[in-house]
Amino acid sequence: MVNKFKEKKNNNNKELKEGKTQNLKLLKNFFTTKRNKMIFVVSFVCFLILVPVVLDKIYNKKQIVLVKEDEIDVSDEKSSPNKDEKKSKNSQQTKEDKNTKEIGTKITDVSNTKLITPLTNGTVLITTTNSFIKIDKNNKKSTKAIPKEYGNLVLATYMSDLSYVFFITDKNTMYSYSPKVDKFEKQKIKQVLNYKNIKALSSYLTYIYTLEGDKIKRFARIEGGFDEPVIWYEGTSFSKTTSCSIDGDIYIANNKKINIFSHKNLTDKKLPNNVKIDEVFANENSNLFWVLDKQNKTITGYNKKTLSAEKTIRDDILNRVKKIAVQKNAIILSTDTSIYRIPIR
16 A cells, blocks of 8 residues: 555656656747747847836826926927027016016005195005095005085195195185094185196195196185285296196106206206106105106106206006105005005115
8 A cells, every 4th residue: 555655656756757847848949949039038128118117107196296287388399499589588578577576565445546645653645536545554544535515626735834735626616624633624715716727736835836827826825715826937838747746946747857946947957868757746854856757667766956866666566656755765656546655765
């Protein structure tokens, strides 16, 4: 019995050996031909190439990548022969825009601004066609409506000596407003007013000045109003005047140029020809007067004695500005819909 088991085991081992030998012979025969060798080499190389690709795809499927639309470059270099030229233009435009980017801070939304008046403690008074708006240094706003029976405000000036705003309405009547006591008063004036003939209204000390036709008229203060005017200056057309400011001398933005009157005499000094003047602001507290040039998007402070430019502010807002005023360290300006503050550095 034991012998039979041994014999059977030996027969199994013999069969395994014969099987291995036969497989080795087949494998040997496979590699004996060049064709079969090439097939093996190519298959092996393909295996080495495909394995990393398959693994990479499997890995990437597990990741979610979010790409913003504006970060995708879909330009075709072959279809853009002027690409370098466009880059050059864009680079040049970027350099030009560095000096005109918006640096102003919006204070509030206000429309139809007629006058901006810096008051004490950083407060600004905004005069519109139908209201007075006080904005403090923390941008807190309070509004005083102009009574409807007065009509719409068309011209206004702030008289700092009395702390009053004097204004003319489209009913050709003059009123005053006191921001201190928040009160209106009707003013009598010894001249028939026609606001359509008045190109600018300004004040100095206790006098009011109007620019009408080719004349500058001065009205002296009397109790409850103003006396008959005297002709302070005559001889220059003010039909294209857009702004007037007085600090002892009179600065007038007239037909995109500056007229400066000192003791009734028109100065012969001029600003550079490339300056297009839309608004002017001056007061006694500064040795500069300020000029708005909307075309060049600048506000420039000029020395009152030498007329040399000492400070220039550039801002994209400035081509939309209607009125300007200067505080100690900032310029306050208005557009059609908003009030902005630009720091003076």
